[in-house]
Amino acid sequence: MSCHKSYITTPIYYVNDVAHIGHAYTTIIADTLARYSRLIGQETFFLTGTDEHGQKIEESAKKRGKETKAYADEISATFKNLWDDFDISYDKFIRTTDEDHKVGVQKAFSTMYQNGDIYKDNYKGNYCISCETFFPASQLVDDEFCPDCGKSTTIVEEESYFFRLSDYEDRLLAWYHDNPDCILPKSKRNEVIRFVEGGLNDLSITRTSFDWGVKLPEEFNDPKHVMYVWLDALMNYVTALGYGTDDKNMDFHPARVHLIGKDILRFHAIYWPAFLMSLDLPLPKHIGAHGWWTRNGEKMSKSKGNVVNPKEVADAYGLESFRYFMLREVPFGGDGDFSQKALIDRINSDLGNDLGNLLNRLIGMSGKYFEGRVESDLVAKYYQAELDEVDASLAKLEPMIFELQLHKYLEELWRPLTVANRAIDKYQPWTMIKEAKTDETMALNGLIATILAKVSLMLHAVMPKTTATIIEALGFEITPESFKRIIRKGEILAPFSIEKREPLFPRIEEQLLVEKKPEEAPKKPEKKKEKQVDKREGIALIGIDQFFETSLKIGTVVGAEEVKKSKKLLLLQVDIGEEEPRQVVAGIKEWYSAKEILNTQVCVVVNLKPAKLMGMKSEGMLLAAKDGDGLCLIRPEKPKSNGTSIS
Ligand code: ME8
Numbered sequence: 001m002s003c004h005k006s007y008i009t010t011p012i013y014y015v016n017d018v019a020h021i022g023h024a025y026t027t028i029i030a031d032t033l034a035r036y037s038r039l040i041g042q043e044t045f046f047l048t049g050t051d052e053h054g055q056k057i058e059e060s061a062k063k064r065g066k067e068t069k070a071y072a073d074e075i076s077a078t079f080k081n082l083w084d085d086f087d088i089s090y091d092k093f094i095r096t097t098d099e100d101h102k103v104g105v106q107k108a109f110s111t112m113y114q115n116g117d118i119y120k121d122n123y124k125g126n127y128c129i130s131c132e133t134f135f136p137a138s139q140l141v142d143d144e145f146c147p148d149c150g151k152s153t154t155i156v157e158e159e160s161y162f163f164r165l166s167d168y169e170d171r172l173l174a175w176y177h178d179n180p181d182c183i184l185p186k187s188k189r190n191e192v193i194r195f196v197e198g199g200l201n202d203l204s205i206t207r208t209s210f211d212w213g214v215k216l217p218e219e220f221n222d223p224k225h226v227m228y229v230w231l232d233a234l235m236n237y238v239t240a241l242g243y244g245t246d247d248k249n250m251d252f253h254p255a256r257v258h259l260i261g262k263d264i265l266r267f268h269a270i271y272w273p274a275f276l277m278s279l280d281l282p283l284p285k286h287i288g289a290h291g292w293w294t295r296n297g298e299k300m301s302k303s304k305g306n307v308v309n310p311k312e313v314a315d316a317y318g319l320e321s322f323r324y325f326m327l328r329e330v331p332f333g334g335d336g337d338f339s340q341k342a343l344i345d346r347i348n349s350d351l352g353n354d355l356g357n358l359l360n361r362l363i364g365m366s367g368k369y370f371e372g373r374v375e376s377d378l379v380a381k382y383y384q385a386e387l388d389e390v391d392a393s394l395a396k397l398e399p400m401i402f403e404l405q406l407h408k409y410l411e412e413l414w415r416p417l418t419v420a421n422r423a424i425d426k427y428q429p430w431t432m433i434k435e436a437k438t439d440e441t442m443a444l445n446g447l448i449a450t451i452l453a454k455v456s457l458m459l460h461a462v463m464p465k466t467t468a469t470i471i472e473a474l475g476f477e478i479t480p481e482s483f484k485r486i487i488r489k490g491e492i493l494a495p496f497s498i499e500k501r502e503p504l505f506p507r508i509e510e511q512l513l514v515e516k517k518p519e520e521a522p523k524k525p526e527k528k529k530e531k532q533v534d535k536r537e538g539i540a541l542i543g544i545d546q547f548f549e550t551s552l553k554i555g556t557v558v559g560a561e562e563v564k565k566s567k568k569l570l571l572l573q574v575d576i577g578e579e580e581p582r583q584v585v586a587g588i589k590e591w592y593s594a595k596e597i598l599n600t601q602v603c604v605v606v607n608l609k610p611a612k613l614m615g616m617k618s619e620g621m622l623l624a625a626k627d628g629d630g631l632c633l634i635r636p637e638k639p640k641s642n643g644t645s646i647s
């Protein structure tokens with residue numbers, strides 16, 4: 001690894017609500033990277049914190065009848081407490097209400113101004129308070145609603161300072177071009193490039209309509225302005241290192257990786273590097289945008305009552321199993337659906353059977369045949385082929401971790417465990433010992449111990465306590481030094497004695513958390529629903545609000561293939577204006593070929609619960625009409641932008 005300093009960050013979380021599983025996910029990935037960096041001997045700085053300014057927070061506090069700062073203190077503490085409970089190894093927890101942060105943001109504002117990147121003008125536009133973002137009219141849904149969160153926007157007209165973002169288009173494009181790994185996963189980089197190529201507007205970076213924010217530096221003598229919350233927030237990545245105050249840790253800049261969710265990629269991949277360029281500071285090595293956690297295919301929200309509380313899950317199933325599950329279950333960048341069943345399967349199978357049981361087998365065999373002694377000096381003599389296979393897997397791991405391929409990392413890391421379990425079945429120590437092959441049997445135990453040691457060292461960043469327990473049982477400790485000896489230099493384990501212990505992952509037979517049934521979830525006050533029937537047609541009549549419960553959108557088919565074993569199904573990717581195309585499995589193969597539907601527009605029901613058809617996830621349904629002559633798709637008469645609502 002080329003760099004010796006490793007700076008890893010999470011987003012700073014808004015204090016308008018308490019943490020849920022999505023926040024825990026980002027933080028746990030970042031914690032894993034930080035722990036790994038430390039283990040391989042890099043000087044590491046891991047930053048997390050809370051984002052406390054802006055209209056959204058001000059309004060949240062007001063709604064609860066609280067003074068804004070007191071409210072921010074309260075929620076910020078819930079995040080910090082959760083991370084402490086979760087043993088998150090952050091080096092600093094920043095709050096944007098910290099004095100030194102505010103000084104740093106002001107310094108940045110002055111510097112950008114001196115560098116000619118800030119000017120004052122008037123601004124009129126549609127502002128989404130929830131996303132703290134202006135949207136051009138062309139991006140609004142139905143001329144009013146936010147394209148990101150769907151909430152109503154308000155027209156804001158005010159004097160504002162602007163950042164010359166448009167000047168940075170070429171430099172940004174050159175950066176994406178010259179650094180293919182700057183945005184991970186790489187597919188996300190292409191999205192950003194397309195967005196920037198579409199043209200950038202200058203960015204309004206101050207507000208006068210509210211007060212809860214960092215004031216402009218005194219020399220501007222313009223007290224009615226506060227900084228735009230995203231300028232304030234993004235700067236945390238350098239103010240936390242002392243930018244604008246003591247510069248104490250600025251040698252950690254730039255970040256090795258800024259971990260974020262895909263919802264805030266634009267801010268990190270466009271605004272942040274442009275701000276850094278304006279400040280003449282180096283740009284981050286990676287921006288890693290992960291996917292979305294959903295619950296039964298739906299976005300989590302309080303009103304639906306489907307929010308997964310990470311603390312409850314960790315308390316019920318064990319923090320480390322939860323960490324392993326989140327990292328193993330979904331490819332980085334993809335979306336994941338949380339279910340207790342999937343978590344239990346991972347615990348029982350990967351952790352219980354493959355890892356925990358291997359330690360038990362070692363304890364059992366060495367106890368029975370050697371009074372607990374394990375010696376590894378003859379491993380290479382008898383089991384070189386197995387050692388080679390293990391080392392080949394381990395050699396693939398390190399690049400994966402900083403490419404954020406954590407699920408692959410864990411998948412590959414499980415191969416040595418398979419090698420170990422297979423070796424026991426193949427060489428049958430119970431037979432060898434009867435045949436007086438004492439050396440071979442001892443060496444087999446040594447092989448198992450060696451594999452457990454190597455896997456535990458490489459797994460340490462994901463499951464710190466479990467692996468410390470295993471390594472302790474193997475007679476040493478996890479330190480950068482032991483990592484170097486066993487992993488880098490391939491030294492053999494010193495002889496040790498192992499004692500009986502409780503299984504690491506007792507089997508879980510049933511769900512440990514009671515699920516809220518949908519009907520128990522808080523509901524909006526029910527309107528009386530009496531079915532009216534239209535006398536003429538015998539059709540049940542519905543109110544307009546019932547109609548609008550179905551969300552219909554225009555989309556373009558950007559991928560189409562035939563499902564081989566099916567007469568009816570086509571597998572489609574439909575762009576409905578979201579970050580990624582939706583996968584739709586449609587029963588239209590008898591009437592449309594994949595080729596002819598590709599690049600055509602369709603009408604999609606977008607809020608159906610995801611379904612599985614022949615094992616493939618389907619996240620929408622196409623509108624079609626079928627009569628005796630066959631089926632035809634319903635399409636817009638003229639091309640319409642993807643994502644346009646149908647009403
Ligand atoms: O955006 N699945 O803060 P925020 C996965 N303050 N991750 C999720 C998630 C979900 N369902 N929900 C949230 C902000 N996240 C700004 C950031 S940074 C300079 C300022 C995670 O509290 C994910 O990391 O809304 C996402 O990016 C972050 O929480 C948003 O947190």
